[in-house]
Amino acid sequence: xxxxxxxxxxxxxxxxxxxxxxxxxxxAGDAARVVxxxxxxxxxxxxxxxxxxxxxxxxxxxxxxxxxxxxxP
Numbered sequence: 001x002x003x004x005x006x007x008x009x010x011x012x013x014x015x016x017x018x019x020x021x022x023x024x025x026x027x028a029g030d031a032a033r034v035v036x037x038x039x040x041x042x043x044x045x046x047x048x049x050x051x052x053x054x055x056x057x058x059x060x061x062x063x064x065x066x067x068x069x070x071x072x073p
Contacts, residue, residue: 015052015060022050 012018017025028042039046052060 010048011052015057017048017050021048025050 010018010021025045025048028038028045032039032042032046051057
C-alpha cells in the first residue's frame with residue numbers, strides 16, 4: 001500500500017474537500033503567512049480546491065450511475 005492519496009480519497013461524495021483536509025489546508029495557509037519560507041513547501045496543499053470543478057462532479061455522477069447500472073466496483 002502506497003502513501004499517495006487519490007483525488008477520490010480527498011473529496012466527499014458531494015465533491016467538497018473532506019473536513020480534515022480543509023483543516024490541514026487552513027493550517028498550511030496560516031503557517032505560510034507566519035513563516036513565508038514555508039509557502040513553497042505547502043503550495044500544493046494551499047492550492048487544493050475546496051470543491052471539485054463542476055465538470056468533474058458531472059463526470060463523477062455519470063460514472064457512479066454506470067457503476068451502479070453494471071454492478072461494478
